[in-house]
Amino acid sequence: MRDVHFFSIFSCVGDRMIDRASRLRLFIKEELYIGLDIDLSVEQAKYLFKVMRLNVGQTINIIDGNTGEYRAKITIKGTRSGKLLVKEKISELIKPPNLWLLFSPLRKNRTEWVVEKATELGVRRMIPVITARTVNVNVRIQRLKMIMIEALEQCGGTFLPTLAEPISIVDCLNFWPSDRTLNFCDESLSAKTDVNNFFKRQRNKESAILIGPEGGFTETEVQLIKQKKNVVSVSLGPRILRADTAAVAAISIWQNVDKNSE
C-alpha cells in the first residue's frame, strides 16, 4: 500500500519502476546532520528491505521534519534491523507560514483526514480543542502523529507540524497569545461576509484558524470566543460546511491569500 503511494506521488514520467530508492522519503525521529549513523527500527528495516527491496550502498532521502532533507546511504542491511549513514543535505527546511489549526476532534477517520490534509497544505501547529459538543474526546495522539508523518513523507515537505495535547476551548481562549489572530469560522455568517478581506488583513502575521465541532459551538462558547480582542469572525461561504471540509477550505483559502503577499 505504502509502496504504491510512493510511486503514485512521485513518478510522473515514464517507467514507474525506475529508481525507486531515489524517490523514497523516510521520516527519521532523531535530528539529522551529515555524518550521523542511524539505527533503523524493525518497521523501517522491513519497509526498506522487504517492501522496497533496497540493498547496502543504495541511497534514500530522509527528513526529520525540522532541519531539512538529507541523502543517506544504507550501510548495514538485516532482516529486522539496519543502518543508514547521512551523506549530504539536499534541501533546507522550508517552514509553512505561521498558521495554527484549532479543531474539535471529529469521529475517527474525519479527524485523521483533517490532520493528513493540514500537514499537506502546511500549518505550523495543530491543537485539538474540546468544546461542549465535541463528540470524540478520546484523541489518539500517537496515531494522528503517524498519519502526519506519512503525509509529510508523501507531500515532499520538510516541516512536520506539531500536534498539541487536547485542550478545552475555555483554557485555550484564556491562554491565547495576544499577538496571534484567531480566525473564527462562524457558521452564522454563511453568505454574509467577504472571506478574502478578512484573511487579507493578516498576511504574514501569526495567525490561527478555529473550526468548531460537528454540532457547532454553543451560544456561550460563541460569546466567549467573540469577546477575545484578537478574534476575527470569518465566513467560508453560503453553505454550512462539515467540520472537516471547513478545516481544509479555510487553510486552502488562507494559504492562497498569504502566498500572494510574499
Added chain:
Amino acid sequence: MRDVHFFSIFSCVGDRMIDRASRLRLFIKEELYIGLDIDLSVEQAKYLFKVMRLNVGQTINIIDGNTGEYRAKITIKGTRSGKLLVKEKISELIKPPNLWLLFSPLRKNRTEWVVEKATELGVRRMIPVITARTVNVNVRIQRLKMIMIEALEQCGGTFLPTLAEPISIVDCLNFWPSDRTLNFCDESLSAKTDVNNFFKRQRNKESAILIGPEGGFTETEVQLIKQKKNVVSVSLGPRILRADTAAVAAISIWQNVDKNSE
C-alpha cells in the same frame, strides 16, 4: 447516525431537541411545486416516522436539488409508506458559480470524500475522468449520487450538482467546450506559480478544475492537456497534494476568489 447529523449541523443554539421536524431537510427525486402530493419511499417513511418520530400534521423542509426549498406537511403516515403535501416555497434555487470538477476516480472512500466535499463547497457538475494511471475505473455512480444528496441535505444548499458518467481524458479533451476554461492543477508547477492570479482571470466565467490520479498524468497526457487552447496550468502550492486534497483546495480557492468578484 443521520439523526445525529441533522442536529449537529443545524442546532447551533440552545436545546438540541427543539423542533426536530423544522430543521429537517429531505431530498425528493421528483420536481417540486406547491400542491404536489408526494409518495414517500420505504426508506423515507422509515426515516421520518421511525427515526425522526414525526407525525401527521407536522411539516418538514424538502428540496429537489433544482428548483429551491419547500415546506411540506405530512398527510399520511404508515410503517413503510406515507405522503407529503407541498405547502409553500421557502427559498429559491441558489446555483453555485459555473464551475465543473473533473477528477480521476480514487480508491473508494477518497472518491466518496471528494464528491461529498465538492457538493458542500459548490460545483455545477462533476466528471470522473479516466486516465492512464487511474487505479479505480469502476465508479459506483449510484452510491456517489447518494453521498451527494446526503451532503446537500446537510449543507443547507438547494442545488444538486450533476454527476457525469466516467469519460476518458482523451475524449474529454476532444469534446471540451471552447468557452469553458480548464484549470489544470499541474504538480510540476509546485511553488512556481501565483495561484490567485490564474484564478482571478476567470471570475464569473464558465470554468472547470482538472485533478489527476494519484500517480499523476503521464507525460503524453500532460502534453495533450496543455495543447488545448483554453487550458490554464495552475499550482496549488509548494507541496505535492494528494488528489483528494488537491480537489478540495482548488475548489475552495476558486470559490473564494470568485466570490469576491461578485
